[in-house]
Amino acid sequence: MNDPSSLPLTPKGNNNLQTNTNTAAKKLQAFQNSKFMKLLRPILGVVVSLYIVFRLYQVLVVHQEYGADTWTRLLISGLIIGGVYSLIAIGYTLVYGILFMINFAHGEVMMFGAYAGLYSFWAFKIIPIAGDPPTNFLNAYPILAIILAFLIGMTVSATMGFFLEKIAYRPLRKAPRLVPLISAIGASIFLQNAAMLLFSPQLRDVTNPDILRRGAGWTIVINGSNVILPYTGVFTFILSILLLVGLYILVRKSKLGRAMRATALDKKTAALMGVDVDSTISRTFIISGALAGAAGVMWGIHNGLVYYFVGFIPGIKAFTAAVLGGIGNLPGAMVGGLLLGIVESMGPAALGIDFQLKDVLSFLILIFVLTFRPSGLLGEVLSEEKV
Amino acid sequence: MILNVDNISVNYGAINALRDISFTLNEGEIVALIGANGAGKSTSLNTVSGLLRPTTGKVEYLGSDITTVTPQAIVNLGIIQVPEGRKIFAKMSVWENLEMGAYTVKDRKVIQERYEMVYQKFPRLKERRNQPGGTLSGGEQQMLAIARGLMAGPKVLLLDEPSMGLSPILVEQIFDIIQEINKTGTSILLVEQNALMALAIADRGYVLDTGRIVLQGDADDLLHNPTVINAYLGGETTD
Numbered sequence: 001m002n003d004p005s006s007l008p009l010t011p012k013g014n015n016n017l018q019t020n021t022n023t024a025a026k027k028l029q030a031f032q033n034s035k036f037m038k039l040l041r042p043i044l045g046v047v048v049s050l051y052i053v054f055r056l057y058q059v060l061v062v063h064q065e066y067g068a069d070t071w072t073r074l075l076i077s078g079l080i081i082g083g084v085y086s087l088i089a090i091g092y093t094l095v096y097g098i099l100f101m102i103n104f105a106h107g108e109v110m111m112f113g114a115y116a117g118l119y120s121f122w123a124f125k126i127i128p129i130a131g132d133p134p135t136n137f138l139n140a141y142p143i144l145a146i147i148l149a150f151l152i153g154m155t156v157s158a159t160m161g162f163f164l165e166k167i168a169y170r171p172l173r174k175a176p177r178l179v180p181l182i183s184a185i186g187a188s189i190f191l192q193n194a195a196m197l198l199f200s201p202q203l204r205d206v207t208n209p210d211i212l213r214r215g216a217g218w219t220i221v222i223n224g225s226n227v228i229l230p231y232t233g234v235f236t237f238i239l240s241i242l243l244l245v246g247l248y249i250l251v252r253k254s255k256l257g258r259a260m261r262a263t264a265l266d267k268k269t270a271a272l273m274g275v276d277v278d279s280t281i282s283r284t285f286i287i288s289g290a291l292a293g294a295a296g297v298m299w300g301i302h303n304g305l306v307y308y309f310v311g312f313i314p315g316i317k318a319f320t321a322a323v324l325g326g327i328g329n330l331p332g333a334m335v336g337g338l339l340l341g342i343v344e345s346m347g348p349a350a351l352g353i354d355f356q357l358k359d360v361l362s363f364l365i366l367i368f369v370l371t372f373r374p375s376g377l378l379g380e381v382l383s384e385e386k387v
Numbered sequence: 388m389i390l391n392v393d394n395i396s397v398n399y400g401a402i403n404a405l406r407d408i409s410f411t412l413n414e415g416e417i418v419a420l421i422g423a424n425g426a427g428k429s430t431s432l433n434t435v436s437g438l439l440r441p442t443t444g445k446v447e448y449l450g451s452d453i454t455t456v457t458p459q460a461i462v463n464l465g466i467i468q469v470p471e472g473r474k475i476f477a478k479m480s481v482w483e484n485l486e487m488g489a490y491t492v493k494d495r496k497v498i499q500e501r502y503e504m505v506y507q508k509f510p511r512l513k514e515r516r517n518q519p520g521g522t523l524s525g526g527e528q529q530m531l532a533i534a535r536g537l538m539a540g541p542k543v544l545l546l547d548e549p550s551m552g553l554s555p556i557l558v559e560q561i562f563d564i565i566q567e568i569n570k571t572g573t574s575i576l577l578v579e580q581n582a583l584m585a586l587a588i589a590d591r592g593y594v595l596d597t598g599r600i601v602l603q604g605d606a607d608d609l610l611h612n613p614t615v616i617n618a619y620l621g622g623e624t625t626d
Contacts, residue, residue, distance in 0.1 A: 269474040274462030274491035
């Protein structure tokens with residue numbers, strides 16, 4: 001009874017666990033500073049840069065395979081997917097900032113949001129609205145239907161995030177850092193299978209309202225050829241940016257945001273200021289979940305297909321984006337997401353490789369960031385205390 | 388009695404950090420808890436703040452039992468701790484740190500008044516209010532830590548080693564400020580290794596050693612107590 005370790009903070013008795021992770025981190029740091037890595041880094045850097053320059057030269061100067069129209073198309077699709085990555089990446093970064101763990105089930109939280117959007121649109125389509133000709137709720141009030149679908153998707157994912165933390169991570173708050181990570185992977189597999197059993201393994205088509213028909217869009221003529229600026233894409237991109245800006249203001253300017261940052265910096269002192277640390281962590285998961293939910297609904301609207309595995313790849317890509325920008329760093333996740341979307345979309349063309357290798361390209365970026373700059377583009381080197 | 392700590396014991400796993408210790412704080416007093424490293428001084432404060440739960444005994448604030456109350460509820464009651472090592476939120480600006488101090492205060496007008504009070508007491512903080520807390524010097528950080536505590540409008544202020552790592556002149560300044568705060572009606576529980584300084588401004592004192600209270604009494608008496616002089620005042624006799 002009354003064991004002080006049941007409290008939200010780590011009393012000194014738990015230090016041995018912390019020390020273990022500390023030595024692991026130190027070993028990693030020692031490895032990164034080792035002679036082998038010191039030698040490997042510049043060699044690898046030169047080889048990779050030479051290869052990239054060589055390929056870019058071949059594609060852009062020698063062959064000139066693609067015109068400006070193709071590049072614009074690729075840029076557009078890169079920005080759209082990048083916005084979605086950013087939204088999901090924010091969830092990784094917020095949770096990492098406050099708990100120093102990677103929430104590997106975050107992609108699944110997004111997947112449930114995508115399903116919520118899918119079923120909302122289905123339901124709206126069934127509700128009949130009398131008129132001439134008779135129509136349905138989805139097309140009679142498309143804007144309201146879209147707003148409702150997003151609210152439902154965000155609520156479902158926020159709830160998932162809340163319970164995910166409560167069930168899978170909170171009981172392990174005092175455990176060594178590897179333990180919640182394994183729990184996260186377990187939660188991810190569990191949620192995928194739960195979704196498969198609940199919604200069947202079938203791929204589902206999302207029914208968009210007519211004003212957001214997939215494939216339709218504004219046409220711009222570049223180089224004498226038509227480039228389509230899809231409605232769904234523009235909608236997705238603008239909404240992502242609005243949500244990102246909203247989140248940034250929330251974290252920077254609001255009282256909740258300050259409490260979140262204070263909790264991330266120092267839980268014990270935050271508690272001494274009267275911050276309820278547990279509820280702040282819960283709220284962080286709720287916010288992350290809501291953003292992932294919005295990303296899921298967007299994914300459904302723009303890509304059109306939803307199935308139980310739909311969150312996995314975007315989840316891992318967004319994790320890559322968060323690492324690329326500097327995990328724990330909010331603007332980093334935003335920039336990282338957009339950058340990854342663009343690289344993934346334009347990279348294969350620019351390097352003259354198969355378009356199907358775009359995933360390989362993303363994960364190569366992850367490996368290179370971890371090798372050359374583990375703190376990411378905008379991240380700072382972690383202090384001893386945080387490690 | 389504003390604060391009554393009655394026979395508390397605290398364990399860290401199998402280690403007894405505090406064994407049946409009792410101390411009290413009266414309204415308007417400064418009480419010093421002195422002792423060497425690991426004597427249990429910070430543990431005592433963290434228990435009062437609700438960060439640690441005692442296995443036995445109880446903590447009373449104005450007659451009501453607060454032993455099992457959450458840390459944030461204790462802050463709400465007006466018991467504010469300024470933690471050891473200042474614990475400034477390094478990446479947050481000075482004013483954001485102060486804003487965190489006033490986290491439990493709902494009334495914007497009260498917060499504004501406190502800002503003015505705090506900025507008047509610590510003009511340096513006003514100059515540097517947009518600077519990240521981590522860029523301040525040690526002395527400024529200690530002032531920020533105390534100012535942050537004052538933003539909550541404490542009835543009881545728990546100060547954990549405010550002199551740590553500061554030059555003698557700065558220590559003197561900090562202790563002057565502590566006395567000033569006390570004169571405005573805040574009761575202060577002061578934890579210090581610098582026994583001489585602490586007892587000089589305190590009304591009463593308790594000496595802790597390995598989780599037990601070994602001596603207690605008026606600060607003046609403790610200052611002249613041979614045991615205290617030998618153990619904590621470097622063996623110099625003051626008479």
